[in-house]
Each structure stands twice: as structure tokens, then as C-alpha cells.
Amino acid sequence: MTAITLNSINKRFGPVHVLKDISLEFNKGEFVVLVGPSGCGKSTLLRMIAGLEPVSAGDMIFGDTRVNDLEPRDRDIAMVFQSYALYPHMDVERNLGFSLELRKRAAAEKKERTSHAAGILGLDKLLDRFPRALSGGQRQRVAMGRAIVRDPQIFLFDEPLSNLDAALRIEMRIEIAKLHRRLGTTMVYVTHDQVEAMTLADRIVVMNAGQVEQVGTPLDLYSNPANLFVAGFLGSPKMNFVAYDDPALNLPSALTNPSAQTYGIRPEHIKVTAPDKNAHLVGTIDVVERLGSDTIFYINHGADKPFVVRVPGIDRTAIGEKIGCQFQPEDLHLFDQDGQAISEHKNG
Amino acid sequence: MQKTAFPLGATLRYLAIALYVLFALFPIYWLIKIAVTPDRLIYTEGTQIWPSTFTLDNFVSVLFLTDFLVYFKNSMIVSLGTAFFTTLVATAAGYAFSRFHFRGKAIIIALMLITQMFPLLMIIAPIYKIMAGLRLLDSLTGLIIVYTAFNVPFATFLMQGFFDGIPKDLEEAAMIDGCTRFTALRKVIFPLTLPGLAATLGFIFTAAWSELLFALMLINSDDKMTFPVGLKTFVSKFAVDWGQMMAAGTLALIPSCLFFILIQRFLVKGLTAGAVKG
Ligand SMILES: Nc1ncnc2c1ncn2[C@@H]1O[C@H](COP(=O)(O)OP(=O)(O)O)[C@@H](O)[C@H]1O
Numbered sequence: 268m269t270a271i272t273l274n275s276i277n278k279r280f281g282p283v284h285v286l287k288d289i290s291l292e293f294n295k296g297e298f299v300v301l302v303g304p305s306g307c308g309k310s311t312l313l314r315m316i317a318g319l320e321p322v323s324a325g326d327m328i329f330g331d332t333r334v335n336d337l338e339p340r341d342r343d344i345a346m347v348f349q350s351y352a353l354y355p356h357m358d359v360e361r362n363l364g365f366s367l368e369l370r371k372r373a374a375a376e377k378k379e380r381t382s383h384a385a386g387i388l389g390l391d392k393l394l395d396r397f398p399r400a401l402s403g404g405q406r407q408r409v410a411m412g413r414a415i416v417r418d419p420q421i422f423l424f425d426e427p428l429s430n431l432d433a434a435l436r437i438e439m440r441i442e443i444a445k446l447h448r449r450l451g452t453t454m455v456y457v458t459h460d461q462v463e464a465m466t467l468a469d470r471i472v473v474m475n476a477g478q479v480e481q482v483g484t485p486l487d488l489y490s491n492p493a494n495l496f497v498a499g500f501l502g503s504p505k506m507n508f509v510a511y512d513d514p515a516l517n518l519p520s521a522l523t524n525p526s527a528q529t530y531g532i533r534p535e536h537i538k539v540t541a542p543d544k545n546a547h548l549v550g551t552i553d554v555v556e557r558l559g560s561d562t563i564f565y566i567n568h569g570a571d572k573p574f575v576v577r578v579p580g581i582d583r584t585a586i587g588e589k590i591g592c593q594f595q596p597e598d599l600h601l602f603d604q605d606g607q608a609i610s611e612h613k614n615g
Numbered sequence: 616m617q618k619t620a621f622p623l624g625a626t627l628r629y630l631a632i633a634l635y636v637l638f639a640l641f642p643i644y645w646l647i648k649i650a651v652t653p654d655r656l657i658y659t660e661g662t663q664i665w666p667s668t669f670t671l672d673n674f675v676s677v678l679f680l681t682d683f684l685v686y687f688k689n690s691m692i693v694s695l696g697t698a699f700f701t702t703l704v705a706t707a708a709g710y711a712f713s714r715f716h717f718r719g720k721a722i723i724i725a726l727m728l729i730t731q732m733f734p735l736l737m738i739i740a741p742i743y744k745i746m747a748g749l750r751l752l753d754s755l756t757g758l759i760i761v762y763t764a765f766n767v768p769f770a771t772f773l774m775q776g777f778f779d780g781i782p783k784d785l786e787e788a789a790m791i792d793g794c795t796r797f798t799a800l801r802k803v804i805f806p807l808t809l810p811g812l813a814a815t816l817g818f819i820f821t822a823a824w825s826e827l828l829f830a831l832m833l834i835n836s837d838d839k840m841t842f843p844v845g846l847k848t849f850v851s852k853f854a855v856d857w858g859q860m861m862a863a864g865t866l867a868l869i870p871s872c873l874f875f876i877l878i879q880r881f882l883v884k885g886l887t888a889g890a891v892k893g
């Protein structure tokens with residue numbers, strides 16, 4: 268069943284066309300992540316779903332009700348803001364229960380639901396604190412708790428973790444994943460962090476400059492990016508792109524394609540070999556990063572951008588050495604002159 | 616090494632603050648000093664830091680032998696009325712400027728700035744004519760209207776600043792939680808604006824309390840005079856009754872002081888701290 272249908276949604280701020288003809292369907296209970304570079308319109312789209320921003324053109328449908336003209340409070344949604352937006356003059360308990368207070372629920376029900384949410388998030392001991400006396404992580408939990416208390420049809424998150432430090436971010440990411448499993452509510456989550464997108468999403472929507480580039484499961488997008496943008500956006504380190512006429516490139520004719528303009532290969536799909544005629548690409552090591560679990564080589568092959576190789580474990584090959592790179596045909600991505608993936612090469 | 620309680624930097628800082636406070640409070644001190652100096656010593660001990668004898672006679676005669684209480688009451692009515700209406704209008708306008716985009720906003724802001732650019736002397740004659748036409752000369756209502764009109768622009772910018780300081784996210788969160796724009800304003804924004812409201816009220820109250828020019832021009836009967844105008848009755852053709860004038864001035868400081876004591880707990884409370892940021 269569909270929870271949200273976006274039908275040719277457009278958004279203009281005066282003369283600026285921020286979102287162009289977005290059509291998407293989110294299933295009930297699905298965790299959808301909107302990901303894309305800063306300024307591409309993710310927040311705007313989320314705020315339109317929330318009803319905080321009017322839709323310029325197109326239909327916004329929840330279930331089978333058109334909600335374009337519904338106020339935020341009538342949409343049965345909850346939203347976690349990047350800034351948390353906790354009410355500074357209310358203690359944690361009242362922050363959590365504010366939505367029930369507004370709906371004039373009985374004190375007993377309010378008590379029960381707030382303590383339930385507080386229990387889920389480990390906020391029991393903080394109920395009488397004010398937001399200013401909470402750490403960043405605790406504020407984040409209160410913000411999520413406020414959403415949980417609502418028990419809404421749809422959860423919306425706008426970069427909820429971007430104000431946290433790295434360790435806390437990972438911890439909260441896991442909590443959000445657990446929360447989704449526990450509640451089974453439809454969640455729409457905005458981030459510019461591709462790791463969050465890959466780890467949390469049932470489906471990812473990759474956006475760029477107000478348009479949807481590709482929609483799919485995380486692994487689908489990773490294995491079969493539809494175009495150069497998606498290919499370069501997901502994955503870390505980024506996919507290497509090599510021009511078809513790069514002199515350092517030495518592909519067997521079975522792997523080449525006359526319409527391919529760019530070849531893409533992920534750093535983790537490359538095997539380091541001797542720099543002989545069997546190597547698909549040859550270059551010298553410019554920089555080495557040894558992370559312990561992996562070693563990352565930045566290889567100079569004559570182009571402006573280094574060719575990045577990631578091999579597991581500790582590799583002691585030194586800077587300045589000449590090495591060869593080899594890859595499996597099925598790991599090679601081909602893109603035409605418009606940057607679209609050439610799919611015949613793919614194994615699905 | 617032993618740490619001194621007051622390192623050089625801090626000492627200098629406190630010294631500077633002390634000097635400033637001394638400088639700012641000295642006129643008030645002098646006011647009080649002259650008020651408690653017996654009349655016969657005012658000139659003979661004029662430069663002494665404290666008079667050799669102390670008296671409250673000036674206060675007694677100001678309170679019971681002059682029209683001081685009438686002026687005081689009039690000033691109270693005018694200042695409270697002005698503070699109330701100005702803050703009311705400025706709050707609404709400041710909220711609109713802070714939160715809404717509408718046509719002509721830039722023009723309205725420019726016009727409000729322009730009203731602040733003319734010296735009052737230049738417009739006092741036209742104002743007089745307008746008020747005469749409205750039959751609002753020599754009335755406290757007229758004075759409240761004029762003061763409100765002149766204070767609204769500044770108060771609006773002040774309130775807009777306070778609203779700008781409250782993150783928009785809070786209202787939006789409230790609206791998602793179930794508020795209408797108005798309930799969000801009442802339950803979330805308003806409590807957070809209290810310091811701003813208090814500051815604006817206090818500022819406008821003080822401005823109206825000490826305004827002389829319009830009060831002088833628009834009021835002429837004794838029973839409508841506000842305090843600053845009334846003060847001139849202590850200046851007769853032949854002499855200035857310094858003692859009584861200073862006693863009246865001292866008494867006139869009391870409402871402003873009380874007002875600020877009353878609102879200062881809102882002023883210092885940085886309520887919005889902790890709303891945003893991790
Ligand atoms: N209220 C607004 N008025 C004008 N332009 C806006 C407004 N809000 C956002 N924009 C513009 O819309 C674009 C998308 O913004 P946003 O949705 O916040 O991007 P993202 O969340 O993906 O970083 C940006 O170019 C931004 O400048």
C-alpha cells in the first residue's frame with residue numbers, strides 16, 4: 268500500500284524553480300532516504316510533505332487523500348528537525364507530551380504515552396530537565412521522543428544527526444534503525460550523508476539540482492547506478508572515472524564499448540598487480556592511507572584526478588612505486604556521452 | 616606559584632567598570648544630595664560632597680504643598696498607556712516583519728525609518744495643527760496617541776529583533792504538534808518573547824516618562840501636566856527652588872526604577888538558549 272504519492276510536484280520560490288516535476292511513491296512502513304548534495308531541495312521536499320511549505324504545482328497524496336491544502340497539524344505526521352526545535356520553556360516531559368496536551372488528551376494517557384516513549388529512548392531520568400540542561404545527544408533523543416509520542420502515520424526527519432559528533436551519530440543511527448523496526452511506521456529521512464542513506468534506507472531517492480536522479484534499494488544503487496551523478500555520489504571512496512581515451516587505460520577489446528565515453532570502477536573492486544601488459548591501468552603511487560583495516564592508494568596515471576584503489580588489510584607497497592590495476596568485467600561501469608549508464612554490460 | 620585572586624587584566628576591567636558606574640550614577644547622586652540639603656545651605660555648601668545637615672523637608676513640601684501628585688498621576692497614565700499601546704502594535708508588526716514575506720514590506724520598513732529621521736522640532740507645528748483639528752489638545756489621550764505614533768517604529772525594530780532571535784523551527788514544530796499559527800504564537804513564541812516584551816515596555820515607559828517637548832506644546836492646563844512639564848513650576852520668575860525640584864526629580868525616578876526591578880528577571884533570563892544547537 269502506498270503511504271505517500273508525489274505527483275509531478277513542483278516548487279518555486281519566486282522565480283527560482285527549486286523542485287522540478289518530482290513523482291515518487293513511498294510504501295507504507297517503508298524507510299525512504301532522500302539524499303543529495305546540499306541545496307538540491309531535499310529539505311524543501313520534506314517540508315512540503317509536512318505541510319510547512321505550500322506546493323506550487325502537482326498533487327501530494329497520503330493514502331488516497333489529497334493533502335495539498337491540509338495544515339501540518341491535520342496531516343498526522345511527526346517531524347524531527349535538524350535543530351531539534353525543543354521548546355526551551357518546557358521541561359522534557361512537557362516537550363514530549365505537548366502534542367497530546369494540544370489534543371486535550373487525559374492526563375493518564377499523556378503520562379502513559381510519554382513514559383513509554385521516554386522508556387524506549389532512555390529518557391526516564393531526564394523528564395524534569397529543561398532542554399538547555401541537556402547534551403546534544405539527549406536533545407536529539409527528546410526530539411525523537413516527541414515524534415514517537417505522537418504515534419503518527421508518517422515520521423519525517425531532516426538531517427537529524429548532523430549536529431552530533433561522529434561517535435554519537437553512529438549510535439543514534441543504529442537507534443533510528445531499531446526504532447523503525449520496532450514501530451514499522453513510514454519514515455522519510457533527509458540526509459546528505461551517503462553512509463546514513465546506505466545503512467538506514469529500504470529505498471534511497473538520490474536527488475540533484477531539484478530533480479530525482481535515481482530511486483532504488485541501497486545495493487541496487489551501489490551496483491547499478493543509472494548515471495555518473497549517482498555513481499559518484501554513493502560509495503566511499505568515490506568511484507573512479509576514467510575517460511575512454513585515457514592513455515593509461517589498457518582494456519581488452521571485449522570490455523570496451525564504442526558508445527562509452529567514461530569508464531567507472533569502484534576503488535574496492537580493484538586488484539593491485541605488476542605494472543605489465545596484463546594490467547588494465549598503470550600508474551605510480553602518490554599518496555598512501557593505511558587505515559589498518561584497509562589501505563588506500565592514490566595513483567597518478569597522468570590525469571588530473573588520482574585513481575583511487577582500496578585493498579583490504581595492510582599493504583606495504585610504498586609511495587613512488589609503479590603498480591598495475593586489474594578489475595573484473597562485471598565491476599566496470601560504462602557511461603555514454605550524456606553520463607547515462609550503458610546497461611547491456613550489467614549483470615543486474 | 617601562587618595565583619593571585621585578581622590578576623592584572625581582571626583588576627583593570629573592574630576598575631574601568633567602577634569608573635563608568637561612578638560616572639553614570641554621579642548625577643543621580645547629586646540630585647539626591649541637593650534634595651536632602653536644607654535650602655539655606657544650597658549655595659553655601661554647593662560643592663560639598665554631603666551637606667552638614669540633612670533634611671526631608673523638600674520631600675514633604677513637594678508631596679503636600681505642590682501639584683506634584685497630579686503631575687505624577689498624569690505621567691503615570693501617559694507612560695503606562697504609551698508603553699502598553701506601543702508594545703501591542705510593535706509586537707504585532709515586529710512578528711509580521713520577522714515571519715512573513717509580503718508585498719510592500721521593504722517600503723513600510725523604509726517609511727518607518729524615515730519617520731525617525733526628522734528632528735522633532737520640525738514636525739511639532741504640524742502635529743499641533745493635527746491634534747487641534749482632532750480636538751485632542753490639552754488631553755492625556757492626545758499625548759498617548761502622539762507618543763505611541765513616535766515610538767512604534769523603534770519599538771517595532773526592537774521586537775522584530777527579538778522575534779528574529781527565536782528559531783522558526785520552534786513554531787513549525789508546534790504547528791506539526793497540533794498548533795494553529797495563533798496557538799503556536801501564544802504557547803511557544805510568546806513565552807519566549809517575554810524578555811523582549813519587558814525590554815520594550817521598559818524602554819518605551821522611560822521614554823514617555825521623560826518626554827518634554829510634546830508635553831510642553833500640547834498640554835497647557837495645570838491639571839493635565841505631566842511631570843517633566845510640571846517641573847517648570849518650580850522655576851518662578853525670580854528664583855529656582857532647587858531643593859524641591861531635586862526632591863521631585865528623585866521621586867520621579869522611583870517608577871522607572873520599580874518598573875525595571877519588576878521586569879529585570881525577564882531581561883536577564885536567556886530563555887532561548889538551548890533551543891537550538893547541540
Ligand atoms: N524560503 C526560501 N526562499 C527562497 N529560496 C529557498 C527557500 N528555501 C530554500 N530555498 C532554496 O531552495 C534550494 C533548496 O533548498 P533546500 O531544500 O534547503 O536544500 P537541501 O535541504 O537539499 O540542502 C536552495 O537553493 C535554497 O537556496
Ligand SMILES: [Mg+2]
Nearest residue numbers: 309310311426
Ligand atoms: Mg536541508
